[in-house]
Amino acid sequence: MNMTWKTEWTKWSTHSELSSKLKKQMNEMIESEREDAFYKQLEFGTGGMRGELGAGPNRMNIYTIRKVTAGLAKYIEENGTEAKKRGVVIAYDSRHGSAEFALEAAKTLGAHGIKSYVFQELRPTPELSFAVRYLRAYAGIMITASHNPSEYNGYKVYGEDGAQLPPAAADVIVTHMNEIENELLLEIKDERELLSQNLVSYIGENLDQVYLDYVKGLQLNKDVANLHIVYTPLHGTGQTLMPQALQNTGFQHITIVDEQRNPGPHFSTVASPNPEEAQAFQLAIKYGKETGADLLLATDPDADRLGVAIRNNNGEYILLTGNQTGALLLYYMLSQKQEKGILPDNSVMLKTIVTSELGRAIAEDYGVQTVDTLTGFKYIAEKIDEYKKKGTKTFQFGYEESYGYLIGDFVRDKDAVQAAVMIAEAAAYYKQKRMTLYDGLIELYEKYGYYKESLTSFTLKGKDGAEQISHIVNKFREHPPTEIVGVAVEKIEDYQSGKRTNLLTAQQERMDLPSSNVLKFWLQDGSWFAIRPSGTEPKVKFYFGVRQGTENESKERLKEVKASVINLVKKI
Structure with a gap:
């Protein structure tokens, strides 16, 4: 127009x-x-x-x-x-x-x-x-x-x-x-x-009860009463369902952050109502210290995203990334289902192309196939629908790095209520073993490798900003880097053309995904970065992922890759 x-x-x-x-x-x-x-x-x-x-x-x-x-x-x-x-x-x-x-x-x-x-x-x-x-x-x-x-x-x-x-x-x-x-x-x-x-x-309420009954049906273990939880809805919709969902599944010690309990359009107690950000957890952490809570939970205003904070070995609360929460959820569910003999042979886990590869390693260990989708939960939902109609695979879990998770397919979008109940159940399970979720996370890293990820966004508003975002992406597409901090770029995946190109062998292959303006670069050491313009905000997002043998090595490698790529952006 x-x-x-x-x-x-x-x-x-x-x-x-x-x-x-x-x-x-x-x-x-x-x-x-x-x-x-x-x-x-x-x-x-x-x-x-x-x-x-x-x-x-x-x-x-x-x-x-x-x-x-x-x-x-x-x-x-x-x-x-x-x-x-x-x-x-x-x-x-x-x-x-x-x-x-x-x-x-x-x-x-x-x-x-x-x-x-x-x-x-x-x-x-x-x-x-x-x-x-x-x-x-x-x-x-x-x-x-x-x-x-x-x-x-x-x-x-x-x-x-x-x-x-x-x-x-x-x-x-x-x-x-x-x-x-x-x-x-x-x-x-x-x-x-x-x-x-x-x-x-x-x-309203009649539908609430039906939905909550479905959430309760996801439970794998019911011995959860000893877990202490602090929850904040960040002035959003989570207050309408979350406390009841946790109570329905047996959690008895739930403290709501009172200052953030009531819905309000100004989100007056936070700079941004985003559970991905540490500032959104400030009051929850205060409540956690006062109550000795094992687990802190926060949802965004429409309660589809879940943020999680847990105690580390020093007793301090740390925020989990979306990738870490997803890995903990996946490992807990697959290990419990296998132990109970209820994990189907044709099980599948769905994740987006910018989500951590740790999930793939966990799924593979349990004989569960991993299928990648484009970013956006609609693509995960599309796959669930396809498998349901064909009867070829049994969906187990879907997630994306941006704090979105789905367990039961009675919902076809990310669901913080389901995810909160299940991560709380996982925390209760570890507590019975005299472990914390942090202990469980370290176990995963020791078993599968230290995967670390990061995201950097450039916000460019207005007409000129949209043109600049397009210019940045096109520059990487037309003149891709051949090495990052001394490590060769091995493969480039262009989701717009649907082609995966191996720079070392010059071979190309098609990727079976819808067209999307996303580029992903794989380095020879398994590190990767991806570029994606946001579909809903004036941003271009850069995603990074690495895997090393120790936490310090991973942190250092991530820092190097990230700095090198951002330096390239600044030169455009």
Whole structure:
């Protein structure tokens, strides 16, 4: 869609029904802010859309919500009357505008005669995924910006399988969005009218109980009462389900971080509500020291990501990386299932291409196949669906380095509630053996090697930033490095072309994955780094992974590889 920001600005500023709040925001913008807010439509991709709140087509507001929902409605209409009747489940988190946006989506769907099931109160993303499947809805909408700062909100779309939409379906929605000439004039229906026509139904506690019963069914060991847990929902949706999920599975000593218990859009006690960051755990660590907790848990605002902190051998709390938590979960589940004789021969573990190789080593040890997917849990969900339909493999676990895990496939997205219950169960298991999760992690490293990973992001906002991100990736694609700190680059995997090239033998082979703008470089010593532009934020991400014989060797190697690659970026 060709857009000139001044034309769009005029269209919005002269719209008679624009709210006073949006008009005020527009009047306060300086010219560069106006250009950024009005020069394009907020992008909708396979991760949905996410952006800063405010006026303009490149911001999150009721009009961009209506536009994307109208695109979704057209997509549903194309799939027939039955799809419209099955309808859409809508959930939302604690952010600014989330409840309003959820209702605007329902009112827009209602204008197309499409049924909506709207959660009465905020709920986690994994429950939205579960609800789509359980209610046999045709689609789902989650209003959330995950762990982004408070000035952001977002919109994720789920298909009938409970997974985020694959690229082909997302492209159809974008096509329909592009056909809309003026999002300010889209038709919506009144809430009361929709309720009277049974085009909106409110859902809540009954569904909670069904979901929690499924979570309880994942238990492998029930002797967990002695474990002491501190949990923080970071002002998000986790408070609605997490305490009950832990209690249902036998945990009796659960302390909630009181200052972060209640949902709130400002996330006032943290710089960012991101459980990947140490500052988000400051209060939980304080509570942990006061209570002597064995395990600290934190979830992001929509409770799909889980952060974990454990005591090291010095008694200090340390944060686990997503890769470390994933490895501990995988090892615990596979070892327990093998011991109980319930690990199928055709088991499979799914991970993304930028997730640690430690998981592959663990899975291989238990005769479990590892399958790599592109980054994004929708690709893991796609594989689960494929295996389910074919009956060829039995899914055991899926995870990604960015703190997302899935155990039970009754949800088809990352699920912090499931993961919290299982990592707590693993901690209780080790405690019975007079060990900590930290002891268990060191055992894994001693057995499989010291795998270390890291991530560096470059944030480049605005029109120029997007062009610079593209330039950085293209530079590595067109002029790839042949060595990093004296070690030859052995293979390059270009997920856009679908080719894996061995630089040492000049041989090429195809990779059986969808096209994606990602590059991965493998060094001769097994180290690797990958480059991936974010699909939802103005960032380009650099991932790094190494494996050495000792922790110090791994730390040093990781530091060297990372510094060398970043130096290359700075020269571009």
